Amino acid sequence: MYLALAMQRPLLLEGEAGVGKTEVGKTLARLLGGELIRLQCYEGIDSAQALYEWDYAKQLLYTRALLAGEVRA
Numbered sequence: 001m002y003l004a005l006a007m008q009r010p011l012l013l014e015g016e017a018g019v020g021k022t023e024v025g026k027t028l029a030r031l032l033g034g035e036l037i038r039l040q041c042y043e044g045i046d047s048a049q050a051l052y053e054w055d056y057a058k059q060l061l062y063t064r065a066l067l068a069g070e071v072r073a
Helices: 001-005 022-032 045-051 056-067
Strands: none
Touching: none
């Protein structure tokens, strides 16, 4: 977090569910008066999809379909 703030770069967090990644983002956004942009990633997403075709609702539906075994990555 320190380096992201010092270098004025985005902070990208990854890890297991429930470790507090979203809470870190919410807290930093609130403290710094910024906007939180939450990206829900899943296996098979590439940088073009993640950065330029961002659609949270679509990502959430796709993630649920993957978990249910309805589609393949």
